[in-house]
Amino acid sequence: MTLTHALNKTDFGSEENIGKVISEQEALELLSDWVKNDKLAFHMKQVGHLMKAYALQQGYEDQTVHMWYLAGLLHDADWDQWPDEHCSRIIEELEYREVDPRIIKAIASHGPRYFGVKPESEMDKMLYAFDELSGFVHAYSLMRPQGYEGMEVKGVKKRLKDKSFAAQVSRDDIADASERSGIPVEELIKFVIVNQLRGE
Numbered sequence: 001m002t003l004t005h006a007l008n009k010t011d012f013g014s015e016e017n018i019g020k021v022i023s024e025q026e027a028l029e030l031l032s033d034w035v036k037n038d039k040l041a042f043h044m045k046q047v048g049h050l051m052k053a054y055a056l057q058q059g060y061e062d063q064t065v066h067m068w069y070l071a072g073l074l075h076d077a078d079w080d081q082w083p084d085e086h087c088s089r090i091i092e093e094l095e096y097r098e099v100d101p102r103i104i105k106a107i108a109s110h111g112p113r114y115f116g117v118k119p120e121s122e123m124d125k126m127l128y129a130f131d132e133l134s135g136f137v138h139a140y141s142l143m144r145p146q147g148y149e150g151m152e153v154k155g156v157k158k159r160l161k162d163k164s165f166a167a168q169v170s171r172d173d174i175a176d177a178s179e180r181s182g183i184p185v186e187e188l189i190k191f192v193i194v195n196q197l198r199g200e
């Protein structure tokens with residue numbers, strides 16, 4: 001297997017920056033500066049929203065919830081302009097902005113097959129778990145007349161088996177991410193449906 005975007009790096013950010021974050025406003029400004037593709041911007045916001053919702057559900061403190069949100073919100077920030085350098089550009093930028101290394105590590109490990117970095121922390125694993133799956137569920141919502149309304153887990157699962165539907169979404173990655181997170185794919189789908197991001 002070729003690691004198309006292998007980062008060839010094991011350390012991300014600096015220990016000295018533990019506990020340092022950027023504000024939501026600063027993150028949203030970075031997103032709108034870098035990402036001109038509305039669909040991609042929506043995807044990033046959806047993943048940020050899911051990460052935040054999950055961290056809240058786990059009862060984490062505000063600072064941790066914000067870190068999870070930032071990791072989701074910014075994970076694909078460089079994809080629009082520098083797809084060949086995904087995700088090394090955003091990693092460099094967040095290192096430069098002296099952001100908590102755990103956020104950077106989560107972003108670095110959101111595609112182990114591509115970047116060669118293993119998701120280890122819970123935040124890493126959940127970012128990987130929500131990434132492809134949320135895009136898939138969203139694609140399904142767009143083809144349903146009622147969108148997310150009345151969407152059922154079994155409907156999503158049926159589409160997952162239909163290889164021609166949203167063919168670019170890797171079923172292997174979805175299964176692998178679910179396994180690594182220790183959360184069954186059905187539960188992840190349910191979470192994505194319940195915590196949908198309204199208003200595209």
Ligand SMILES: [Fe+2]
Nearest residue numbers: 075076110111
């Ligand atoms: Fe990505």
Ligand SMILES: [Fe+2]
Nearest residue numbers: 043075076131
């Ligand atoms: Fe993504």
